Amino acid sequence: MxxxxxxxxxxxxxxxxxxxxxxxxxxxxxxxxxxxxxxxxxxxxxxxxxxxxxxxxxxxxxxxxxxxxxxxxxxxxxxxxxxxxxxxxxxxxxxxxxxxxxxGRPFPMEQLQKKDLLFVAGGIGLAPLRGVLDTCLDQRDQFGTLTVLYGSRTPSDIAFQTDLDMWREKGVDCRLTVDAAEPGWDAQVGLVTSLMDGLHPKLERSTALICGPPLMFRAVLGRLTAMGFRDEQVLTTMERHMKCGVGICRHCHMDGKLACVDGPVFSLAELRKLKIMEMED
Ligand SMILES: Cc1cc2nc3c(=O)[nH]c(=O)nc-3n(C[C@H](O)[C@H](O)[C@H](O)COP(=O)(O)OP(=O)(O)OC[C@H]3O[C@@H](n4cnc5c(N)ncnc54)[C@H](O)[C@@H]3O)c2cc1C
Missing domain, CATH: 2.40.30.10 (Translation factors)
Structure with missing residues (x-):
């Protein structure tokens, strides 16, 4: 606009x-x-x-x-x-x-076309991915398989339950886990990485989109790399303290890049070029 x-x-x-x-x-x-x-x-x-x-x-x-x-x-x-x-x-x-x-720079939706998409999120991290997923569902023939791995602290903390139900109805493979169960929860307990155990993605046509707290992000990255995902096949959104949002104040500066205009969406390959990845190691 x-x-x-x-x-x-x-x-x-x-x-x-x-x-x-x-x-x-x-x-x-x-x-x-x-x-x-x-x-x-x-x-x-x-x-x-x-x-x-x-x-x-x-x-x-x-x-x-x-x-x-x-x-x-x-x-x-x-x-x-x-x-x-x-x-x-x-x-x-x-x-x-x-x-x-x-x-901000959005997810590269054109590059994602025909790809199998693996969404991995924790807590509020599903928010930026929700728009991608609903876009894929509204343009269903343009995308491959859709898988959502979503982690919450407890069953009461599961957000976007209505969306998860609707996505399941539309054929999305939605898998949930909680850190700690509550009475009545008979599904997965463990970190979101525990949902990756039975996954066998077709690597040549897959992209992973991850959004969640730094510890989760690290753990998921480790598993994706072990599965054979290349850095270019992993996308994430970076949360940085921001003031202007338009590249002027430089508050969200990250080793020469600004999260507000160069991101917030980055590939892992792009992040590896920034010192930020080493700092967060
Ligand atoms: C590109 C982008 C997209 C975001 N999208 C969402 C979203 O969809 N939903 C949502 O709930 N939040 C989102 N956030 C985070 C949100 O902007 C911050 O939590 C914001 O500071 C909340 O304002 P506040 O006044 O309520 O809390 P504040 O008083 O500003 O902060 C509360 C606590 O959060 C910490 N904090 C503040 N900003 C950040 C940050 N950027 N990264 C890490 N810690 C921070 C503060 O240090 C403090 O401890 C996003 C942030 C970015 C950069």
């Missing part, structure tokens, strides 16, 4: 149309810009993010968790972390917030 240099920091008002409670810490906010013409023209790509502003809280980057194949509303799935996200959790349907964006 074209923006002039004068309005890059200007949020636009968006109305909360619906709130889906995912678990005690995560809710998905369905939003539409109050300016109907702007809302109708608004376009984005999976993996991009919005800068969200709330009165007295400043701004925070939040991934768009909906698919551009269903225009008219933007979904933001938000985990209660600090001041701004706690204020968002106090929102009611009909309230308004400020939004600017979309920003």
């Amino acid at each position: 074209p923006q002039t240099i004068t309005d890059i920091y200007l949020p636009r008002q968006a109305k909360v149309e619906q709130i889906e409670v995912e678990n005690s810490q995560i809710s998905t906010f369905v939003l539409a810009f109050c300016d109907h013409a702007y809302n109708d023209a608004f376009r984005y790509q999976p993996g991009q993010f919005m800068m969200v502003s709330m009165p007295h809280c400043g701004e925070a980057p939040i991934s768009i968790s909906s698919t551009p194949t269903r225009p008219g509303a933007i979904h933001l799935s938000v985990r209660r972390a600090g001041k701004l996200t706690a204020a968002m959790h106090g929102l009611r349907v009909g309230d308004t917030i400020g939004l600017r964006g979309p920003y």
